[in-house]
Amino acid sequence: MELVHPHICIASILGRLDYWVDVPAVSYACSGVQTVPDVLPIRIEFENSEFFKADKLMSPAAPYPAETLLETATVEGFRKFVEIVSPGRVRVHFDLPACAWWFLSRHEESRIEKRDSHGRFLCSYSTLPPELYDQPLVTRWFERVEDLVRKISGLPVRAPMVGTAPIAVTHDVDLLRKFPLFSPRCLVRSYREGRLGECLKVWFRRQKDPYDALDALTHLHDETGIPGTWFLMGGGTHPSDADYTLSDHRLAPLGTRLDCDTFGLHGSYDSYLDAKKIYHEAVSLAEALKQRVKPIIRQHYLRLDIPNTWLAQSEAGFTVDASGGFADRCGFRHGWTGAFRPYSPLTGRELPMTEIPLNAMDMTLSRYERLDPESAYKRMQTLHANSLSRHGGVFTILWHNTLNDRVVHGDMYDVFDSFVRNTSARFVKLDTI
Numbered sequence: 001m002e003l004v005h006p007h008i009c010i011a012s013i014l015g016r017l018d019y020w021v022d023v024p025a026v027s028y029a030c031s032g033v034q035t036v037p038d039v040l041p042i043r044i045e046f047e048n049s050e051f052f053k054a055d056k057l058m059s060p061a062a063p064y065p066a067e068t069l070l071e072t073a074t075v076e077g078f079r080k081f082v083e084i085v086s087p088g089r090v091r092v093h094f095d096l097p098a099c100a101w102w103f104l105s106r107h108e109e110s111r112i113e114k115r116d117s118h119g120r121f122l123c124s125y126s127t128l129p130p131e132l133y134d135q136p137l138v139t140r141w142f143e144r145v146e147d148l149v150r151k152i153s154g155l156p157v158r159a160p161m162v163g164t165a166p167i168a169v170t171h172d173v174d175l176l177r178k179f180p181l182f183s184p185r186c187l188v189r190s191y192r193e194g195r196l197g198e199c200l201k202v203w204f205r206r207q208k209d210p211y212d213a214l215d216a217l218t219h220l221h222d223e224t225g226i227p228g229t230w231f232l233m234g235g236g237t238h239p240s241d242a243d244y245t246l247s248d249h250r251l252a253p254l255g256t257r258l259d260c261d262t263f264g265l266h267g268s269y270d271s272y273l274d275a276k277k278i279y280h281e282a283v284s285l286a287e288a289l290k291q292r293v294k295p296i297i298r299q300h301y302l303r304l305d306i307p308n309t310w311l312a313q314s315e316a317g318f319t320v321d322a323s324g325g326f327a328d329r330c331g332f333r334h335g336w337t338g339a340f341r342p343y344s345p346l347t348g349r350e351l352p353m354t355e356i357p358l359n360a361m362d363m364t365l366s367r368y369e370r371l372d373p374e375s376a377y378k379r380m381q382t383l384h385a386n387s388l389s390r391h392g393g394v395f396t397i398l399w400h401n402t403l404n405d406r407v408v409h410g411d412m413y414d415v416f417d418s419f420v421r422n423t424s425a426r427f428v429k430l431d432t433i
C-alpha cells in the first residue's frame with residue numbers, strides 16, 4: 001500500500017472546520033508543505049516530526065508517545081508546546097497534522113496485519129494503550145488550535161463547554177430467536193447450557209423467546225419520544241448472519257416506527273468488501289420497507305476494513321457508514337467525536353463517504369470489557385461526557401435486542417433503558433448528524 005499526499009487530507013480537515021470562518025485568514029505550515037499563500041496575517045507553524053517520511057510511514061507507531069498525545073489535548077498541556085514567534089506568528093512544537101492524520105486515517109491498521117477471527121482490527125492490537133481511545137483526541141487538538149487562533153487574532157476566547165453531547169441511539173437487528181423452533185442443534189446447545197427447559201417452553205409457546213424483544217425496544221422509543229436508527233439485514237448466507245427474512249412477523253413492532261425513525265442497511269457478514277452484495281441487500285431492504293432506504297450502513301460484526309469497506313459501500317450507493325468503532329473497546333477509534341469525511345491512504349484523497357463512529361456497544365461493555373451493569377452505566381456516562389465538542393460532537397450507542405437474554409447478559413439490558421431515560425441530552429438520528 002502506498003501512502004501519498006497526506007497533506008491533502010490535512011488541508012481538507014483544517015479547511016472544513018467552521019471556526020476558520022471567524023478569523024480573517026489563517027495559514028499553516030506542515031512538514032515543509034506550504035498550503036496557503038504566505039501573505040495572510042496569521043501563521044501557525046506546526047513542528048515537522050518527519051512522520052511523513054517514507055521510512056517512518058512504514059512503522060505503525062504514532063508520531064509521539066502516548067503521554068504527549070494526552071498532554072497536548074488539554075488546555076494547560078497544549079500551552080507548553082506553543083511559542084509566540086512574533087505578533088501573528090506562532091510555532092507549535094507538536095506535529096498536530098501528522099497526529100490527526102494518524103488517527104483519522106487509522107494509519108496503524110494499514111501497517112499491522114493482525115486481525116481477529118472476524119477479520120477485525122481490535123483496540124488491543126493498537127500501538128497505543130487502550131485508555132488513549134477514551135477521549136476524542138483529534139477533536140481536542142483542534143479545539144486547542146481554535147483557542148490559539150482566537151488568541152492571536154484578538155477574538156474573544158470561547159467559554160468552557162457546558163451541557164451534554166447529543167445522543168444517537170442505534171439498534172442492529174441480528175437475531176430474533178435464541179431458541180430456533182424444533183432445531184436439533186438448538187436442543188443440544190440448550191442442553192449443554194442448562195437451558196433445555198427454557199428452550200422447550202419457548203418451543204411450546206409457554207414462554208417468549210428472549211431475543212424476541214423488538215416490542216420492548218420500540219415501546220421505549222414510543223414512551224420517551226427518543227428517535228432511533230435501526231439497521232436491518234437484507235440478505236447474507238454466512239452462519240453468523242441474520243436468522244430472519246424481512247417478512248418475519250417478529251419484525252412487526254418496527255412498523256410503528258417506520259415514519260419517525262431512520263432505517264439503514266446492516267451489511268451482512270460477507271458484504272464488507274463486496275459492493276454488489278451491499279447493493280443487492282439494500283434493494284431487498286427497500287422493497288421490504290416499501291420505501292427508499294437511507295444511504296446509511298453499518299457492517300455486521302463491525303467488519304470495517306479501512307479504506308476498502310468504505311470504497312465498497314460508496315460504490316453500492318451509500319454515503320454514510322456507522323461501523324467505526326472497536327469491537328473490543330468502547331471509545332473513539334478515530335479520535336473524533338461526531339461525523340467526519342474518511343480518507344483513503346491508497347489515493348491520498350477524501351472518500352465520498354461520511355463516517356459517524358460508534359462509541360458504545362452493549363456487547364463490548366458486556367463481553368469484551370466484562371463490566372457489571374453499574375460499571376457499564378458509569379462508563380457510558382464518561383464517554384458521553386467526553387463526546388461533547390464545540391464542533392458537532394455526538395455520542396453514538398448501539399444496543400441489540402439480544403441483550404434481553406438475561407441468563408447470558410444479566411441486567412445489562414436495563415443499563416441502556418436507564419441511561420437514556422435519565423439523561424437530559426438531545427437525541428438525534430444518524431442521518432440528521
Ligand SMILES: [Zn+2]
Pocket residue numbers: 172173174266299300301302
Ligand atoms: Zn450485526
